[in-house]
Amino acid sequence: MxxxxxxxxxxxxxxxxxxxxxxxxxxxxxxxxxxxxxxxxxxxxxxxxxxxxxxxxxxxxxxxxxxxxxxxxxxxxxxxxxxxxxxxxxxxxxxxxxxxxxxxxxxxxxxxxxxxxxxxxxxxxxxxxxxxxxxxxxxxxxxxxxxxxxxxxxxxxxxxxxxxxxxxxxxxxxxxxxxxxxxxxxxxxxxxxxxxxxxxxxxxxxxxxxxxxxxxxxxxxxxxxxxxxxxxxxxxxxxxxxxxxxxxxxxxxxxxxxVLSFCEGHRDPAEEVLLPKPYQHDAGNPEQDTREHEVVSSEFKDENPEEVDSLVVPEGQKRIAQLQAKLFQATAEGAVRLKNRKGPHRGxxxxxxxxxxxxxxxxxxxxxxxxxxxxxxxxxxxxxxxxxxxxxxxxxxxxxxxxxxxxxxxxxxxxxxxxxxxxxxxxxxxxxxxxxxxxxxxxxxxxxxxxxxxxxxxxxxxxxxxxxxxxxxxxxxxxxxxxxxxxxxxxxxxxxxxxxxxxxxxxxxxxDREAEKQARQHHIQSHISGSIFSGMLAADESLNCEGSICFFLSSMIMSxxxxxxxxxxxxxxxxxxxxxxxxxxxxxxxxx
Missing domain, CATH: 1.20.1250.20 (MFS general substrate transporter like domains)
Structure with a gap:
């Protein structure tokens, strides 16, 4: 159970x-x-x-x-x-x-x-x-x-x-x-x-x-x-x-x-060993768990990318910790100048x-x-x-x-x-x-x-x-x-x-401009043919446009x-x- x-x-x-x-x-x-x-x-x-x-x-x-x-x-x-x-x-x-x-x-x-x-x-x-x-x-x-x-x-x-x-x-x-x-x-x-x-x-x-x-x-x-x-x-x-x-x-x-949800539940032990140990965190603040680690690792990966990336994950973390200690020591001795940046960089x-x-x-x-x-x-x-x-x-x-x-x-x-x-x-x-x-x-x-x-x-x-x-x-x-x-x-x-x-x-x-043109033409033709009431009926209807001319100019502008x-x-x-x-x-x- x-x-x-x-x-x-x-x-x-x-x-x-x-x-x-x-x-x-x-x-x-x-x-x-x-x-x-x-x-x-x-x-x-x-x-x-x-x-x-x-x-x-x-x-x-x-x-x-x-x-x-x-x-x-x-x-x-x-x-x-x-x-x-x-x-x-x-x-x-x-x-x-x-x-x-x-x-x-x-x-x-x-x-x-x-x-x-x-x-x-x-x-x-x-x-x-x-x-x-x-x-x-x-x-x-x-x-x-x-x-x-x-x-x-x-x-x-x-x-x-x-x-x-x-x-x-x-x-x-x-x-x-x-x-x-x-x-x-x-x-x-x-x-x-x-x-x-x-x-x-x-x-x-x-x-x-x-x-x-x-x-x-x-x-x-x-x-x-x-x-x-x-x-x-x-x-x-x-x-x-x-x-x-x-x-x-x-x-x-x-x-x-x-099926994917079940598949990840049965992970290969060899794959699990290679993954870093998950951090304990509050579910309501998911980025809190990785912030400090990402700050440290990103700083030293920028400075020593080949050295850090070539290490296996546990060894890499140990190396990052050693480099961090050296950084604090160098800063105390004045050997390293920390840049004062105005805001973050891209990335x-x-x-x-x-x-x-x-x-x-x-x-x-x-x-x-x-x-x-x-x-x-x-x-x-x-x-x-x-x-x-x-x-x-x-x-x-x-x-x-x-x-x-x-x-x-x-x-x-x-x-x-x-x-x-x-x-x-x-x-x-x-x-x-x-x-x-x-x-x-x-x-x-x-x-x-x-x-x-x-x-x-x-x-x-x-x-x-x-x-x-x-x-x-x-x-x-x-x-x-x-x-x-x-x-x-x-x-x-x-x-x-x-x-x-x-x-x-x-x-x-x-x-609407093209629809009004077509409505006026239709009204003129209807008036000539003797349909007196067609224009009155059209006034109570929404205007509709017919033909490619309705969206020709707007489509070319958008193009x-x-x-x-x-x-x-x-x-x-x-x-x-x-x-x-x-x-x-x-x-x-x-x-x-």
């Missing part, structure tokens, strides 16, 4: 169990990505024009990006408390929106609607922050894959929720809003006591490579399966029973990674205020604003884009861009990790390529060629996802893990800032700004070459 209890305790405190639970939570707590599916019903039910709908979208993006409160609460509350607050916000915000859209309560003013969707979508920042802070602290040596996988599942949640909505076969499209309010809340309630920083070994194990390979395989299997059934349902008339079977099969891959732990005065941080911020902001503008307006080109079923493109977004996040984390580990190149070099491809994707949307929606969705989805796998990992490498929650949530402000400019100011104004983002990212790559060579140069030699 005692052995069973110990095994259960080890299972509950397993970092892989936390990672799997975080993946499950992220897979259904990203409702912001299906705004393109719910925006048409909001527009028609509330009689909004495109500019009003864009304001609602900007409020949604702002709610999903203002995570300072979530980041601050992670430092003073247990993770389950942070998740509870986020779940309640999600439930209150989206359920209120559903009641208004369905006419069960009176329509609120636009500013109040913006507040509601802000509150609802702000709950996602609590989910993201709790998952990332917990898992990055549990896997400090595998930040790229961890961030990419978790952010990828958040993107995939839009496609998963849409497929569940299709299976349940709700009577109207507004029911998707109800499902967004209730579904994520139930999942968070079920998992909130599992997701947390845990103790134990956090060094890289030989078995970690195989474990991450399994997770990547599950990710690709899940994305491929989702893409296949989405295309099948779009191209062929599928019975509801078959849709139900497809959806139930969808959940099978989500249970495969749980060390920064506070948010210290990071805000660094040029690298603002290069990341503006590169994200232009690249990610333009991509999110496409995601938010995908419903109107597809309708303007004559597609009736907007759900297929929203689901597809969620899947490509997912693959971009997972693939971006995987490729960038290879680049930094094997070659010690700066991680943002992948962003340079992604932003170039994104510029091409905007051109496809602008031209409106046959099949351009499918190609543009693929390119924008992949490249937008790559941004949010690579940039958070880059920030953690350049500015440390100590205040990662605050740094990450400040970085999130790039999304609403970008959509405020691209969607709220540029795209919506151009769309141009993506080129500017490429230039900013190249400057960042140039400035951080020495930092990445210092961080990963020795590991690069070791892996060769």
């Amino acid at each position: 005692a052995g069973l209890k110990e095994r259960f305790q080890a299972f509950v405190n397993n970092r892989w169990l936390v990672f799997v639970a975080a993946m499950w939570m992220q897979s259904c707590t990203g409702p912001g990505y299906i705004f393109g599916s719910i925006s048409p019903v909001i527009k028609s039910s509330l009689n909004y024009n495109q500019r009003q709908l864009s304001k609602l979208g900007v409020a949604k993006d702002l709610g999903g990006s203002v995570g300072f409160i979530a980041g601050g609460l992670c430092e003073i509350l247990p993770i389950w408390g942070v998740l509870l607050i986020g779940a309640l916000q999600n439930l209150i915000g989206y359920s209120s929106l559903w009641l208004i859209v369905t006419g069960k309560v009176p329509v609120f003013p636009l500013w109040a609607m913006c507040v509601l969707i802000f509150v609802g979508h702000n709950g996602e920042t609590y989910f993201n922050t709790a998952a990332l802070v917990s898992c990055v602290q549990n896997f400090p040596k595998s930040r790229g894959p961890v961030v990419g996988i978790l952010k990828g599942f958040a993107a995939l949640s839009g496609a998963i929720l849409t497929q569940i909505y299709t299976m349940i076969n709700f009577p109207d499209q507004a029911s998707l809003i109800f499902m967004v309010a209730v579904g994520p809340t139930m999942v968070v309630f079920a998992l909130m006591f599992i997701i947390r920083p845990v103790g134990g070994h956090k060094e890289v194990r030989p078995s970690d490579g195989l474990s991450f390979t399994v997770v990547y395989s599950v990710c690709l299997l899940l994305a491929t399966y989702l893409m296949a059934i989405m295309l099948l349902e779009d191209l062929v008339s599928v019975s509801h029973n078959l849709i139900t079977i497809f959806t139930l099969i969808l959940f099978v891959p989500l249970f495969i990674p749980i 060390e732990d920064f506070t948010l205020m210290q990071a805000l005065i660094k040029a690298d941080f603002w290069l990341i911020m503006f590169s994200l604003l232009l690249g990610s902001g333009s991509g999110l503008t496409v995601i938010d307006n995908l419903g109107q884009m597809s309708q303007s080109l004559g597609y009736d079923n907007t759900h297929i493109f929203v689901s597809m861009i969620c899947i490509w977004n997912f693959i971009g996040r997972v693939g971006g984390g995987f490729i960038s990790e290879i680049i930094v580990r094997d070659h010690a190149y700066p991680r943002p070099i992948v962003i340079v390529v992604a932003q170039l491809v994104m510029a091409v994707g905007h051109v496809f949307f602008a031209m409106g060629w046959p099949g351009a929606m499918y190609i543009g969705t693929l390119l924008i989805g992949l490249c937008y996802g790559a941004h949010w796998a690579i940039m958070p990992a880059t920030v953690s490498e350049l500015f440390g893990l100590k205040k990662f929650g605050a740094l990450y949530n400040f970085l999130n402000l790039a999304n609403p800032a970008g959509t405020l400019v691209f969607s709220g100011v540029i795209a919506s104004r151009i769309y 141009g700004f993506c080129i500017i983002a490429v230039i900013l990212s190249m400057i960042l790559v140039y400035r951080t070459k020495t930092v990445y060579a210092h961080l990963y140069g020795k590991s690069c030699i070791r892996y060769q």
Whole structure:
């Protein structure tokens, strides 16, 4: 009985169990990505024009990006408390929106609607922050894959929720809003006591490579399966029973990674001996256990990298202790002058205020604003884009861009990790390529060629996802893990800032202008043909634009700004070459 209890305790405190639970939570707590599916019903039910709908979208993006409160609460509350607050916000915000859209309560003013969707979508920042802070602290040596996988599942949640909505076969499209309010809340309630920083070994194990390979395989299997059934349902008339079977099969891959939790519980004794003894620490302050050791080891590894790194771990720690004693003695004798530095150097732990005065941080911020902001503008307006080109079923493109977004996040984390580990190149070099491809994707949307929606969705989805796998990992490498929650949530402000400019100011104004032109032409033609009442009826309807002209100019403008983002990212790559060579140069030699 005692052995069973110990095994259960080890299972509950397993970092892989936390990672799997975080993946499950992220897979259904990203409702912001299906705004393109719910925006048409909001527009028609509330009689909004495109500019009003864009304001609602900007409020949604702002709610999903203002995570300072979530980041601050992670430092003073247990993770389950942070998740509870986020779940309640999600439930209150989206359920209120559903009641208004369905006419069960009176329509609120636009500013109040913006507040509601802000509150609802702000709950996602609590989910993201709790998952990332917990898992990055549990896997400090595998930040790229961890961030990419978790952010990828958040993107995939839009496609998963849409497929569940299709299976349940709700009577109207507004029911998707109800499902967004209730579904994520139930999942968070079920998992909130599992997701947390845990103790134990956090060094890289030989078995970690195989474990991450399994997770990547599950990710690709899940994305491929989702893409296949989405295309099948779009191209062929599928019975509801078959849709139900497809959806139930969808959940099978989500249970495969749980095997990882059992696998790490049975470790090879030879592998265990090589790992350093874990520090005793308070679970509520996970970085406290390694701070002193990291400070000492980093100082002497900088001075004697070959000497320290060539030692076996226990001998290396003993050597570091000897060097520390020599340092104190030399300092007392005046033989060593300690430098008085103003703030930390790149690669060390920064506070948010210290990071805000660094040029690298603002290069990341503006590169994200232009690249990610333009991509999110496409995601938010995908419903109107597809309708303007004559597609009736907007759900297929929203689901597809969620899947490509997912693959971009997972693939971006995987490729960038290879680049930094094997070659010690700066991680943002992948962003340079992604932003170039994104510029091409905007051109496809602008031209409106046959099949351009499918190609543009693929390119924008992949490249937008790559941004949010690579940039958070880059920030953690350049500015440390100590205040990662605050740094990450400040970085999130790039999304609403970008959509405020691209969607709220540029795209919506151009769309409404073209829609008004088409409405006037239609009114003139109707008046000539003798239809007196058509103009009166059109006045009571929301304006809709048809044709590629609706988003041509705005897409070309966003393509141009993506080129500017490429230039900013190249400057960042140039400035951080020495930092990445210092961080990963020795590991690069070791892996060769």
